[in-house]
Structure formats: structure tokens, C-alpha cells
Amino acid sequence: MRIVTFRKGGDLHLGVVTETGVADAGQGDLGRLLAAGEEAWEDLARRARHGDRRDLSQLQLGPCVPRHAKLLCVGLNYRRHAEESRMAIPKTPVLFSKFANALAAAGQEIELPGCARQYDYEAELGVVIGRRCREVPESEALDHVFGYCNANDLSARDLQFVTSQWLLGKTLDGFLPVGPHLVTADEVGDPQRLPVRCWMNGEIRQDSSTADMIFSVAEIIAYASRHFTLEPGDLIVTGTPEGVIHGMPGDPESRRWLRAGDEVTVEVGPLGRLTNRLV
Numbered sequence: 001m002r003i004v005t006f007r008k009g010g011d012l013h014l015g016v017v018t019e020t021g022v023a024d025a026g027q028g029d030l031g032r033l034l035a036a037g038e039e040a041w042e043d044l045a046r047r048a049r050h051g052d053r054r055d056l057s058q059l060q061l062g063p064c065v066p067r068h069a070k071l072l073c074v075g076l077n078y079r080r081h082a083e084e085s086r087m088a089i090p091k092t093p094v095l096f097s098k099f100a101n102a103l104a105a106a107g108q109e110i111e112l113p114g115c116a117r118q119y120d121y122e123a124e125l126g127v128v129i130g131r132r133c134r135e136v137p138e139s140e141a142l143d144h145v146f147g148y149c150n151a152n153d154l155s156a157r158d159l160q161f162v163t164s165q166w167l168l169g170k171t172l173d174g175f176l177p178v179g180p181h182l183v184t185a186d187e188v189g190d191p192q193r194l195p196v197r198c199w200m201n202g203e204i205r206q207d208s209s210t211a212d213m214i215f216s217v218a219e220i221i222a223y224a225s226r227h228f229t230l231e232p233g234d235l236i237v238t239g240t241p242e243g244v245i246h247g248m249p250g251d252p253e254s255r256r257w258l259r260a261g262d263e264v265t266v267e268v269g270p271l272g273r274l275t276n277r278l279v
Contacts, residue, residue: 035232072095
């Protein structure tokens with residue numbers, strides 16, 4: 001099942017993507033849906049079977065993850081990305097967070113504020129938790145995943161590295177576009193066998209695979225849940241492969257960073273295409 005949120009009047013509706021369009025499943029809150037468990041998910045599918053059909057391209061989408069969930073990110077989680085960044089391969093997952101203000105939807109324009117200049121893209125696999133988990137073993141970790149989505153961990157590098165803490169350069173408004181769909185785990189299969197691609201203005205910049213991850217999705221969930229509880233709706237953004245602007249050779253001042261007018265597209269496996277224009 002592929003779930004979207006979209007704006008209808010002043011309300012946010014849930015929709016299910018079908019072969020004949022997006023089935024309107026009515027007004028609803030994605031966070032509550034995920035927290036309610038499998039019976040509520042099945043009810044959503046039933047409602048969608050009888051809902052009006054809408055053209056996905058004509059909808060104003062919302063973020064495909066709950067706005068009030070935890071936004072957990074993993075840094076340096078691809079071998080070749082760590083190498084291009086000239087940083088050591090981590091021995092444990094490098095965790096950091098973003099705030100809810102960073103969430104953005106597919107198709108939404110992202111404003112680049114004047115507080116930085118070195119803006120960068122990061123194509124990533126997003127993992128949405130479906131069942132509460134604490135101290136879950138790696139062998140059971142994927143059982144707690146509801147689904148997956150594309151994510152773009154936009155970064156302001158000149159802010160990111162001002163201090164040893166990356167937060168400032170990571171959580172500017174709109175700097176975590178996700179979507180367009182939230183695809184349930186049964187449709188995705190093995191999360192370690194997905195191509196990861198990113199285009200900047202139509203030119204492919206990242207072309208890799210989740211097989212290059214240092215820590216698998218299951219390892220990340222198990223590691224995080226040893227330290228704090230993961231709740232339904234929490235989003236884990238699992239790291240980016242090589243090909244970011246920050247990893248290019250030469251003086252950072254001479255690189256062609258993202259700027260207003262650029263368009264970035266992220267595509268991970270069967271999760272659709274996430275496109276955002278920068279303004």
C-alpha cells in the first residue's frame with residue numbers, strides 16, 4: 001500500500017495510491033493511524049476502496065510522515081560517502097536529529113535562507129516505525145517497520161561544521177523533504193537491496209545502493225532502541241551515498257553549491273520520485 005497525505009480545503013486527508021488514482025480515505029491523522037496498529041491500517045484500505053479517485057499530479061501533498069514524530073538521522077552511513085568526505089568509517093552509528101520544522105512535502109518549494117551559502121543535497125532512504133520498540137534485537141527489528149519513503153537530508157555545510165554538533169546546518173525550515181508516498185514494507189522487500197539516486201537539474205549526481213550502508217536498517221533500529229524507545233510514526237533517515245557536493249575535490253569556496261532555481265530529485269528503489277525546487 002502507498003499512502004499519501006494531501007490538502008483538501010483547510011484539512012489534511014489521507015489517500016491511498018491506486019492504479020486509477022489516489023483514493024480519498026477521508027480526513028485523518030497519519031500519526032494516529034500508525035499508533036492505532038494493524039486494524040486501523042486495514043480500515044484505511046477499506047475506506048480507500050470506496051473513496052473518490054483523484055489525480056496525484058493535481059494534489060497539494062503534505063509530508064508523508066507524521067509531523068510530531070521523532071526525526072532521527074544517521075551520518076556517514078555509506079562507505080564510499082565516508083571516503084569522499086575524508087572521514088573515518090564509524091564503528092557505531094552516528095545519530096543526530098532534525099526538528100519538525102524541517103519536514104517538507106514532495107513538490108514543495110524550499111527556501112534557502114541568507115544565513116548560509118554551502119547548500120547540499122543528500123538522497124536517503126527513510127524508514128517509518130510502525131510498532132513501539134525498545135531494546136529490539138536486530139533479528140526482529142524489521143518487524144517494527146511500517147514502511148519506507150524517499151528523503152532529502154538537505155544540509156548547509158558551512159553551518160554544519162561550525163561546531164562539532166551538526167544540528168544547525170541540518171534543521172533549517174523545509175530541510176527534510178519526504179515523499180511522495182509512504183510505501184508499506186511488504187511492497188519494498190529487502191531494504192538493503194535498493195538503488196539510491198539523486199539528480200540536480202536533471203544531471204545525475206548520486207547513483208548507488210543501500211547495499212553500501214555501513215549499518216543496515218535492522219542494525220540502526222536495534223542500536224537506537226537500546227538507548228530510547230521508538231514510537232509508531234518515528235522517521236529514521238538512514239544516511240546518504242557518495243556524490244554530494246561536499247565530497248567533491250577542490251576548495252569548498254569554488255564548488256557550485258545549490259542555489260535558488262535549482263531542482264533536486266531523489267529516487268530510492270520503488271518509492272517514487274521526490275522532487276523539490278529551491279527558491
